[in-house]
Amino acid sequence: xxxxxxxxxxxxxxxxxxxxxxxxxxxxxxxxxxxxxxxxxxxxxxxxxxxxxxxxxxxxxxxxxxxxxxxxxxxxxxxxxxxxxxxxxxxxxxxxxxxxxxxxxxxxxxxxxxxxxxxxxxxxxxxxxxxxxxxxxxxxxxxxxxxxxxxxxxxxxxxxxxxxxxxxxxxxxxxxxxxxxxxxxxxxxxxxxxxxxxxxxxxxxxxxxxxxxxxxxxxxxxxxxxxxxxxxxxxxxxxxxxxxxxxxxxxxxxxxxxxxxxxxxxxxxxxxxxxxxxxxxxxxxxxxxxxxxxxxxxxxxxx
Amino acid sequence: xxxxxxxxxxxxxxxxxxxxxxxxxxxxxxxxxxxxxxxxxxxxxxxxxxxxxxxxxxxxxxxxxxxxxxxxxxxxxxxxxxxxxxxxxxxxxxxxxxxxxxxxxxxxxxxxxxxxxxxxxxxxxxxxxxxxxxxxxxxxxxxxxxxxxxxxxxxxxxxxxxxxxxxxxxxxxxxxxxxxxxxxxxxxxxxxxxxxxxxxxxxxxxxxxxxxxxxxxxxxxxxxxxxxxxxxxxxxxxxxxxxxxxxxxxxxxxxxxxxxxxxxxxxxxxxxxxxxxxxxxxxxxxxxxxxxxxxxxxxxxxx
Numbered sequence: 001x002x003x004x005x006x007x008x009x010x011x012x013x014x015x016x017x018x019x020x021x022x023x024x025x026x027x028x029x030x031x032x033x034x035x036x037x038x039x040x041x042x043x044x045x046x047x048x049x050x051x052x053x054x055x056x057x058x059x060x061x062x063x064x065x066x067x068x069x070x071x072x073x074x075x076x077x078x079x080x081x082x083x084x085x086x087x088x089x090x091x092x093x094x095x096x097x098x099x100x101x102x103x104x105x106x107x108x109x110x111x112x113x114x115x116x117x118x119x120x121x122x123x124x125x126x127x128x129x130x131x132x133x134x135x136x137x138x139x140x141x142x143x144x145x146x147x148x149x150x151x152x153x154x155x156x157x158x159x160x161x162x163x164x165x166x167x168x169x170x171x172x173x174x175x176x177x178x179x180x181x182x183x184x185x186x187x188x189x190x191x192x193x194x195x196x197x198x199x200x201x202x203x204x205x206x207x208x209x210x211x212x213x214x215x216x217x218x219x220x221x222x223x224x225x226x227x228x229x230x231x232x233x234x235x236x237x238x239x240x241x242x243x244x245x246x247x248x249x250x251x252x253x254x255x256x257x258x259x260x261x262x263x264x265x266x267x268x269x270x271x272x273x274x275x276x277x278x279x280x281x282x283x284x285x286x287x288x289x290x291x292x293x294x295x296x297x298x299x300x301x302x303x
Numbered sequence: 304x305x306x307x308x309x310x311x312x313x314x315x316x317x318x319x320x321x322x323x324x325x326x327x328x329x330x331x332x333x334x335x336x337x338x339x340x341x342x343x344x345x346x347x348x349x350x351x352x353x354x355x356x357x358x359x360x361x362x363x364x365x366x367x368x369x370x371x372x373x374x375x376x377x378x379x380x381x382x383x384x385x386x387x388x389x390x391x392x393x394x395x396x397x398x399x400x401x402x403x404x405x406x407x408x409x410x411x412x413x414x415x416x417x418x419x420x421x422x423x424x425x426x427x428x429x430x431x432x433x434x435x436x437x438x439x440x441x442x443x444x445x446x447x448x449x450x451x452x453x454x455x456x457x458x459x460x461x462x463x464x465x466x467x468x469x470x471x472x473x474x475x476x477x478x479x480x481x482x483x484x485x486x487x488x489x490x491x492x493x494x495x496x497x498x499x500x501x502x503x504x505x506x507x508x509x510x511x512x513x514x515x516x517x518x519x520x521x522x523x524x525x526x527x528x529x530x531x532x533x534x535x536x537x538x539x540x541x542x543x544x545x546x547x548x549x550x551x552x553x554x555x556x557x558x559x560x561x562x563x564x565x566x567x568x569x570x571x572x573x574x575x576x577x578x579x580x581x582x583x584x585x586x587x588x589x590x591x592x593x594x595x596x597x598x599x600x601x602x603x604x605x606x
Contacts, residue, residue, distance in 0.1 A: 180486045181595065185516045187483075213488045216540035217591045231536040231595060237519040239530060288520045292484065292534060292597065 039103075039151055040202040040209075041258060048081045048109060057246035059087040061232050062175050062295060068142050070094025075140040077130040077162055078102070078148030082110025088144055089118040098140070100126040100133065131161045138167035146175040149218070153206040159222035166302035172224060174298045175232075178212030181294035182252065184284035191284075194256050194277030197263045212296035224300035232295040236285065244285040252293060253281050342406075342454055343505040343512075344561060351384045351412060358386035360549035364535050365478050365598060366390045371445050373397025378443040380433040380465055381405070381451030385413025391447055392421040401443070403429040403436065434464045441470035449478040452521070456509040462525035469605035475527060477601045478535075481515030484597035485555065487587035494587075497559050497580030500566045515599035527603035535598040539588065547588040555596060556584050 041047050066088070068074050072095045079085045079099035089097065099114075101107045104127050114123055128134065130148070143162050149155040162172060179199050184191070202209040211218075219227045236243040257278050263269050284291040344350050369391070371377050375398045382388045382402035392400065402417075404410045407430050417426055431437065433451070446465050452458040465475060482502050487494065505512040514521075522530045539546040560581055566572050587594040 178486065180490075181484075183481070183483045183513075183516060185520065187513070210486075210490070213486060213593050213595060216542065216593055217488065220541065220591075227542060229538070229540055229542070229593075231538045233534040233536050233597065235532070235534045237532055238523065239519065239532070288523075290516050290519055290532075292516060294536065294595065294597070 040198070040205045040207060040262075041255065043103065043105060047258060057243070057251060058234070058295070061234065062146070062297065063087045063091050066091055066144070066173055068092040068095045071096065072141045073139065074098070074142045074144060075100065075133075075135075075162075075165060077133075077143055077145045077158075079110050080106045080147075082106075082113035084144075084146045085110055085114055085123070086117040089114065089121040089123070093120075096122055096124075098124045098126055098135075100128060100130060102127075102129050131158055133161065133165055135165045137164055138170075139165045141167060141170045143170070143172040145172065147177065149174060149215075150176050150202070150209060150211040151205070151207040155208075155211065155214075155218050156222050159218060159224070163223055163302050168302055170302045172219070172298075172300050172302065174215055174219065174300075175295060176212040176215055177209075177293070177295050179209040181212065181292075183292050184281065185288075185290045186280070186283055188277070188280035188283075190273060190277040191280040192277075193269070194274055194281065197268055197274070198256050198259050200268070201259050201262055201266070212294065215296050215298040219298055219300045223303065225303050227298060227300040229296055229298040232297050234293045234295065235290070236292075237290040238287040241287075244289075244291065247293070248285040248291040249282065252291070253278060253285070256281060343501070343508045343510060343565075344558065346406065346408060350561060358390060360546070360554060361537070361598070362390040364537065365449070365600065366394050369394055369447070369476055371395040371398045374399065375444045376442065377401070377445045377447060378403065378436075378438075378465075378468060380436075380446055380448045380461075382413050383409045383450075385409075385416035387447075387449045388413055388417055388426075389420040392417065392424040392426070396423075399425055399427075401427045401429055401438075403431060403433055405430075405432050434461055436464065436468055438468045440467055441473075442468045444470060444473045446473070446475040448475065450480065452477060452518075453479050453505070453512060453514040454508070454510040458511075458514065458517075458521050459525050462521060462527070466526055466605050471605055473605045475522070475601075475603050475605065477518055477522065477603075478598060479515040479518060480512075480596070480598050482512040484515065485595070487584065487594045488592055489583070489586055491580070491583035491586075493576060493580040494583040495580075496572070497577055497584065500571055500577070501559050501562050503571070504562050504565055504569070515597065518599050518601040522601055522603045526606065528606050530601060530603040532599055532601040535600050537596045537598065538593070539595075540593040541590040544590075547592075547594065550596070551588040551594040552585065555594070556581060556588070559584060 070093065072092070074092070074095045074097050076085055076088060076097060076099045079101050082099070085099055089095070099110060101110065107125055107127055111125055114121055143166055145162065149158060152158050166172060179195055182195055199209040208214070216227055216229045234243070234247050236248050260274055263274060264271060283289050373396065375395070377395070377398045377400050379388055379391060379400060379402045382404045385402070388402055392398070402413060404413065410428055410430055414428055417424055446469055448465065452461060455461050469475060482498055485498055502512040511517070519530055519532045537546070537550050539551050563577055566577060567574060586592050
């Protein structure tokens with residue numbers, strides 16, 4: 001499917017890779033590394049499916065222009081269930097990808113997904129925390145990090161750790177959403193409140209669902225140069241029923257709905273109020289409704 | 304200057320104009336037509352300058368792809384002080400433009416601006432209400448309406464009236480902002496409140512500062528077909544100081560600031576609270592800040 005928006009191309013298409021080898025360090029991290037405690041979306045099968053739907057719907061928008069030369073040493077930091085990994089590999093055949101995640105379960109799902117959808121790809125799977133990657137300085141030509149920083153308590157520390165494993169002149173590509181960018185017709189205070197609950201729960205879990213707007217200052221503070229950030233809008237209206245279904249309903253509304261149990265358990269809302277918010281949000285996907293959301297894609301260079 | 308975003312091209316570049324003549328009707332509207340009572344931004348010199356700044360900063364973004372063939376009969380409905388008119392004429396030299404506005408003062412300023420900036424242009428100036436244009440049905444090949452619908456009590460009625468003067472197969476291009484699309488870093492409840500005041504005052508004046516998100520359903524309801532709406536994001540960060548100055552400060556913050564007297568007179572805020580909001584909003588234009596806003600550009604066809 002096509003998203004009705006200009007693709008967000010990377011700013012630094014040229015590439016000087018330094019060699020054709022994987023980083024040769026140990027890929028095994030033997031610290032216990034179960035699901036991250038602060039991952040607001042959870043690790044359910046439903047959530048894995050939502051992430052897959054989201055990635056497929058948005059692949060053209062988010063991955064356009066991100067094509068690394070064959071042989072490049074690429075690190076995907078926080079690959080999760082591999083939802084973005086398969087699109088990265090499709091756009092950049094022949095890269096030497098290292099995919100890292102803190103969740104062993106997610107990593108296993110990512111491995112299965114890549115085996116099914118990109119069987120020819122060369123991927124080294126690394127189970128570990130992106131703040132403490134065991135690779136030497138300058139191990140990678142490129143780092144790709146998508147929908148990860150929003151879940152971290154200290155994104156500058158994470159970005160600084162990623163900069164360490166990038167060679168000088170290597171690039172980082174960071175993609176994040178920003179739930180404060182969501183607006184829709186018909187308007188609804190109940191729908192806005194439901195979104196605000198997701199933002200609040202993510203904040204209480206140590207993350208920031210409004211991180212997209214901060215990519216520029218965060219990357220700058222982490223010591224990157226030539227930071228170039230682009231907004232990637234997704235807009236669905238009555239002329240775009242597939243996008244209303246694939247993005248508004250199956251990506252965004254599904255993400256809001258998924259925090260219902262947690263929001264109710266915390267006493268932050270009532271079933272009636274939350275369900276009204278979700279029902280109102282669904283109206284934005286009907287023929288007379290509209291829904292707008294902005295992702296941000298940043299590319300920056302390691303000095 | 305370039306805006307850091309993909310230009311929002313029109314969807315219907317092809318054009319079948321039916322003849323090379325102006326509509327031959329009377330251009331003079333002898334009803335009293337002073338400043339529209341519901342124009343929230345007022346008619347001051349400062350405001351005229353703000354509109355000029357805004358139009359110049361955004362010209363590339365908003366006018367890209369809107370190029371009418373020479374000889375086309377084009378109506379600009381609600382030309383105001385001519386801020387967009389000069390860009391329309393630059394992008395479409397040789398069109399037969401009729402520029403209409405309800406304010407005689409604005410029309411005089413528009414005439415001066417066009418004389419100075421596009422002296423070769425052929426423009427018929429029409430003083431009157433766009434709901435009651437005296438032109439026969441099908442008088443125009445194209446209608447252009449920018450930042451006008453947001454100020455009207457019944458935009459569907461206005462669009463229906465404009466459809467009447469479009470020939471079958473002719474196109475309308477409508478551009479609107481949406482103040483609910485504004486978000487920024489650092490976040491600030493005071494800044495959000497100041498923006499909300501602008502939205503509220505515009506609503507009390509009979510308009511809708513959140514109209515952008517409604518363009519698709521409004522055009523559809525007014526009987527247009529092939530309605531195609533695109534978001535046109537404006538995003539300024541530390542890498543884009545000229546845009547932070549030209550858009551964040553001189554366009555958006557200036558627009559918010561302009562409602563200060565009215566908001567205070569209505570008792571909706573205090574000087575301290577309002578000024579804090581404006582000061583916070585200005586921080587979004589500093590090197591560590593970011594500011595994001597979305598315009599919407601629609602193109603639709605008269606059946």
